[in-house]
Amino acid sequence: MSNIRIQLLNIINRDSSDSMNFIIAKYILENLERMKVISTKELAEECNVSKSSISRFCRKIGYEDFMDLQISIATYNSYVNDQFPRLEENSSKDFIQSYFECTKAIIDYLEKHLDIEVLEQLVQDIHDYQRVVLMGHVQSSFPAFSLQHYLTILHKFVYSTQDLNEQKGMLEKFDERNLIIIFSAGGKFLERVLERTSVMNRRHIPKIYIITANKTTHFPFVYKYIELGETFNYASSVGLEIYSKLISLMYRKKYTDF
Known part of the structure; x- marks a missing residue:
């Protein structure tokens, strides 16, 4: 189970928005679903930081090295359908009503x-x-x-x-x-x-x-x-x-x- 999104959000919520760690975390978060393979050099260039900054970032969020981070990115799954139901066939009124019904069921339980x-x-x-x-x-x-x-x-x-x-x-x-x-x-x-x-x-x-x-x-x-x-x-x-x-x-x- 990859924890990468939780670790990145923790950086976003705690670090200054102009810090290198924030910039790196923000880039990975914004590209997490499609960035399954990336090198240290490519990530450093995209974030306009040094490769050593990428290495320090990996250790900051609990990984031994960049390879460890890559594995976490590659195995990440958002499980979006567990978080949000499929709504394509529902009207706005229907899915809002469904949410209220789920909430009421929780309170009743x-x-x-x-x-x-x-x-x-x-x-x-x-x-x-x-x-x-x-x-x-x-x-x-x-x-x-x-x-x-x-x-x-x-x-x-x-x-x-x-x-x-x-x-x-x-x-x-x-x-x-x-x-x-x-x-x-x-x-x-x-x-x-x-x-x-x-x-x-x-x-x-x-x-x-x-x-x-x-x-x-x-x-x-x-x-x-x-x-x-x-x-x-x-x-x-x-x-x-x-x-x-x-x-x-x-x-x-x-x-x-x-």
Whole structure:
């Protein structure tokens, strides 16, 4: 599974727009679907940077060398039909109505299946742990950052990251004193971040919650999976956003007096 788009978006969102890394990331993103084979020299010329800048860029986003980057570009798949339904035969009114129906179905599922005890346990852990880290990628990072924002208002500091390399390092090194909450619409976060899930087969690991909109593979080192739907579709991220808000509301109810 290629993570190239996530890694490039992380550069776009964090680096200055006139930096070399931003320029390189922007070019690759704009040409990702058609740029399956390109040399270091060609990429450097297109971005008006040196070949050494390309090498540094590769290391910056977690690749050993340019060949590693090339492999990731060549194997990239946008899975566009999983993100957006085919709309050619639908009128604008029809596909908008379809989206609303999918969203309503997600809300109905949450209302019927929400485990309040699990929600309360998660909120208690957020309150009790000194170090809490929220993780997500692309659309799943929005509920993570939103939760960070609201918890800060409620005087609870938590850290949020969508940097794949930083996430990998935390999962591999953090111990039981740490709480990690992962938002993953499709449920494939761990397979995407960890080269080997066996790295988690150690004695002292962080307490991990995974909040997903999909039924997914359960790893034994994950403390709790919170599955907010049966299958992933283009409206699934709505469920994550609602659950994120429920966490902050429950925290407000239980742990603030202002």
